[in-house]
Amino acid sequence: MSLLMLTCKEASRLSSEALDRKLGVREWLALRMHLALCKGCTRVSTQFQFLRRAMSQWLDSPVDKDVADRG
Amino acid sequence: MTKPSASATQVKAHELEGHRSSLFKYAMLQLRDEAQAEDAVQETMLAAMQGAGSFSGNSSIRTWLTGILKHKILDQIRKSSRERTSDVAYDENSSDGFDALFDERGAHAEKPAEWGNPEAALSQKKFFEVLERCMEGLPKNTARVFAMREVMGLDTDEICKETGISATNCGVLLYRARTALRLCLDERWFGANR
Numbered sequence: 001m002s003l004l005m006l007t008c009k010e011a012s013r014l015s016s017e018a019l020d021r022k023l024g025v026r027e028w029l030a031l032r033m034h035l036a037l038c039k040g041c042t043r044v045s046t047q048f049q050f051l052r053r054a055m056s057q058w059l060d061s062p063v064d065k066d067v068a069d070r071g
Numbered sequence: 072m073t074k075p076s077a078s079a080t081q082v083k084a085h086e087l088e089g090h091r092s093s094l095f096k097y098a099m100l101q102l103r104d105e106a107q108a109e110d111a112v113q114e115t116m117l118a119a120m121q122g123a124g125s126f127s128g129n130s131s132i133r134t135w136l137t138g139i140l141k142h143k144i145l146d147q148i149r150k151s152s153r154e155r156t157s158d159v160a161y162d163e164n165s166s167d168g169f170d171a172l173f174d175e176r177g178a179h180a181e182k183p184a185e186w187g188n189p190e191a192a193l194s195q196k197k198f199f200e201v202l203e204r205c206m207e208g209l210p211k212n213t214a215r216v217f218a219m220r221e222v223m224g225l226d227t228d229e230i231c232k233e234t235g236i237s238a239t240n241c242g243v244l245l246y247r248a249r250t251a252l253r254l255c256l257d258e259r260w261f262g263a264n265r
Contacts, residue, residue: 007177016246020220020227043183047253050189054202055221057193059097059137 006034008041015045019052087119090133094140096203101144101218103211107151111143118143141223148215148233169250183253186261198260205255209248216241217248 006014011034014027023031035042094115098108118139119126126135174180192198206214216234219225225233227241236244 007173008179009173009177012250013246016249017242019249020242020245040179040182043185044253047183047186047189047256048249050186051249051252051256052221053190054193054199058199058202058222059093059133 006030008034008038011035011038011041012044015041015048018045019048084120086132087116087136090136091116093133094136097137097222098140098144100203100206100222101215102147103214107147111140111147114143115140144223145233148219169247172250184257184262186257189261192260201260202252202256205252205259208255209251212236213244213248213251216244217252220245 011031014023014031015035017023018028018031035045091112094112095108098111099105102108102111115136119136122139126132130138172180206217209217212234216230216236219230219233220227227238227245230236230241231238234241
């Protein structure tokens, strides 16, 4: 991949990778630059991060609380 | 030698039972196999009853049980990972329509939609039901790796070690899981009234 000009496909993939490993400086910069100019990829990145918050709350989600209350 | 009294253990057993269904749900998310999930939960219950005295009370019972269950699930995953290499290849190679998300120049074929204020969804029971349906729609190994990462909180090195999947493939599966869930939630929740 050309780190100066990421495609949306590459930027989406890197947004996911960023949640799993520390990106290299060049990768990180390339992603920041792309996100600054691309609304679609910013949404993808934000939605990936939201998924993480949702999953971390899933175990204590209202569904589970109801089950525990009944139990 | 001090042993927990019989009555204290019984209270504990009753309390444990109340968590059985959510433990099962947790195990199913990663194992995708009712028999394996039942086994993992059953072993957790037994271990919990035997170790009832070791519950420190510093964490909630749920957190304590989940900690035991994690180990039982990893045992199951290790046991089955030896037979699963072909499944993994299948998950990775399955054509899931993701390529259609981008045009030939790698740009979004259709601009991803705005979700407004998604945090509001986190207080809604219905949202988590939809999220669970979406997770059930993921291919087995994709779901498993995603759950190990996002629910168990393992890092990718640990996931590679437990499943025998390479770091690169692990990254691919996590990306696919996130993309599929994003699209599923967009369709069934955030975009439902669009």
